[in-house]
Amino acid sequence: MLYPDDHNIYIIIQGIMIQNKLFSNHEKFSSDLIYTGHIIQEIFQKGRSYNYCYEFTPLVNSYIISIPHQLNHLYRHHIQTYCNIHKSSQINLLSLWIHKNIRNRILHLFLLLCEITGRSYNKSLILDIKLSYKLIATITGSTRNTVSHIIKQLENDHIIQYTQKYIIIHNIFILNTYTSNRMI
Known part of the structure; x- marks a missing residue:
């Protein structure tokens, strides 16, 4: 958790x-997909009041270094260099919301996720x-029920194979065209 x-x-x-x-009324909104190289700093503006905090959910084993704010000035140059090396380490999830259809989201x-973690295996990802x-x-x-229904449909159509530990996409091109060809 990251508080203001x-x-x-x-x-x-x-x-x-x-x-x-994570809002004070316990509602949760996923804003970003962040990965190796991302730096979390000055996420809240000083002097403002917020009705939310940030929660980070790992999708794989993740390792984070914490630098106390009292030592920021000592590491500023190293952090800037690190930022320049790892510029694209965040994907904004708001792009999902252009789709009205949950299946398309x-x-x-x-x-x-294919862009970040997809690896090729026997013509699949x-x-x-x-x-x-x-x-x-x-x-x-x-909702969980809607997601379950959609994933089962994707499995029945042989688009993906889903387990809680991994997802196999049998053909990325079919997955990509599947969004425009089928409606729920």
Whole structure:
């Protein structure tokens, strides 16, 4: 959890995480997909009041370095150099919301995850991530039951193979065209 009064710097040394806004009414909104090289700093503006904090959900084993805000000035040059090396270590999940259809949001999420963690295996892509139905529902603004139904449909159509430890996408091109050809 990252609260408004936390001014430390956090660097993701290795891993992939979902950055969620956790509101005071216990609602959760997934804002970003962050991964190796991402630096979390000055996420809250000083002097403002917030009704949320940030929660980070790892999709794989993740390692983070925390630098206390009192030592920021000592590491500023190293952090800037690190930022220049790892410029693209964040994907904004708001792009999922251009889709009205939940199935298309889920497919879009899978395509985004392919960019980060997809590895080729026998003409398929394997996403080595732990992604529960509940987490997919949170990210896409859906319910666990809807996600379960859509994933089962994708499995029945031989588009993906889903387990809680990994997802196999049998053909990325079919997955990509599946969004425009089929409606729920």
